[in-house]
Amino acid sequence: MxxxxxxxxxxxxxxxxxxxxxxxxxxxxxxxxxxxxxxxxxxxxxxxxxxxxxxxxxxxxxxxxxxxxxxxxxxxxxxxxxxxxxxxxxxxxxxxxxxxxxxxxxxxxxxxxxxxxxxxxxxxxxxxxxxxxxxxxxLPEGKADKDPKTRLQEWLQGRQLPRPSYRLVDTRGDDHARIFQVSCETSEPALAEQAEASSLRVAEQLAAERLLARLEKK
The missing domain is CATH 1.10.1520.10 (Ribonuclease III domain)
Structure with a gap:
């Protein structure tokens, strides 16, 4: 090593x-x-x-x-x-x-x-x-992709749709190894995606990324 x-x-x-x-x-x-x-x-x-x-x-x-x-x-x-x-x-x-x-x-x-x-x-x-x-x-020089939560919000706002919401579905594991399960949801259209990670922030980003991918395919 x-x-x-x-x-x-x-x-x-x-x-x-x-x-x-x-x-x-x-x-x-x-x-x-x-x-x-x-x-x-x-x-x-x-x-x-x-x-x-x-x-x-x-x-x-x-x-x-x-x-x-x-x-x-x-x-x-x-x-x-x-x-x-x-x-x-x-x-x-x-x-x-x-x-x-x-x-x-x-x-x-x-x-x-x-x-x-x-x-x-x-x-x-x-x-x-x-x-x-x-x-x-x-990385594209001089540029960096915005985080998934920001991109999802901008995608929805650009179509005059409500902002997404994030809901903590579950937590498990010891304090030093906590796993967070989060749901990212939209009301228009009514869609939801879940993700889990070792931090709440990362779980939200992953869920937002999955939901945005679904929306972009529609």
């Missing part, structure tokens, strides 16, 4: 902590995750600011959000093969926690923080920025 991360740790204990979920006991990776979240946002924001000199703040903000969202970070974690190396407690291990987007994304952020603490920000940026290169290159 060190080869995947491409950073030789001077203090391997930092990496061990970054890959230890709180269900496995202390010291776990939550404090590192907090720092890593800020570092990932900074690295990505700086890259977009430099590469898109004519993009306005809104475009940059949407682009950054698409790159650092939970599902995107989880996919990067899978490419780095972090899942198999995350230390989990028995309950999380049994429920397949090493495959869960929230756990993978948190571990990735914690690893970023561990690199920063081990070698400083410049080294961290050199290691982390290439992880995002492909995703940045795939």
């Amino acid at each position: 060190a080869d995947r991360i491409t950073h030789p740790f001077q203090n391997p204990e930092l990496l061990q902590q970054a890959l230890r979920h709180r269900s496995a006991g202390a010291p776990h990776n939550e404090r590192l995750e907090f720092l890593g979240d800020a570092l990932v946002n900074l690295v990505v924001a700086e890259a977009l600011h430099q590469r898109w000199p004519k993009a306005d703040e809104g475009t940059l903000t949407r682009a950054r959000a698409s790159l650092v969202r939970e599902s995107a970070l989880a996919e990067l974690a899978r490419r780095l093969e972090l899942g198999a190396r995350i230390e989990l407690g028995p309950g999380e291990l049994k429920s397949g926690g090493h495959r869960r987007d929230s756990i993978l994304a948190d571990a990735l952020e914690a690893v970023v923080a561990a690199i920063h603490l081990d070698a400083g920000f410049e080294a961290c940026r050199r290691v982390v920025l290439p992880w995002f290169e492909a995703m940045i290159a795939e």
Whole structure:
């Protein structure tokens, strides 16, 4: 895995902590995750600011959000093969926690923080920025897709239809591994789609995306 991360740790204990979920006991990776979240946002924001000199703040903000969202970070974690190396407690291990987007994304952020603490920000940026290169290159230059909730609302408003509504259908799982099931509904036309995710926001976005896809096919 060190080869995947491409950073030789001077203090391997930092990496061990970054890959230890709180269900496995202390010291776990939550404090590192907090720092890593800020570092990932900074690295990505700086890259977009430099590469898109004519993009306005809104475009940059949407682009950054698409790159650092939970599902995107989880996919990067899978490419780095972090899942198999995350230390989990028995309950999380049994429920397949090493495959869960929230756990993978948190571990990735914690690893970023561990690199920063081990070698400083410049080294961290050199290691982390290439992880995002492909995703940045795939974005239309100077543009970024609006999130699904915004696109759905604009689609409906453009046809003078009522705004969609979101309803929490169910929640399950322990506090640290909560799963939210959400329904996105429209009254005109009367349609609904459901989705579930490890955060309420992500579940709403997924449900909105599915509903918009149905509407666009009509």
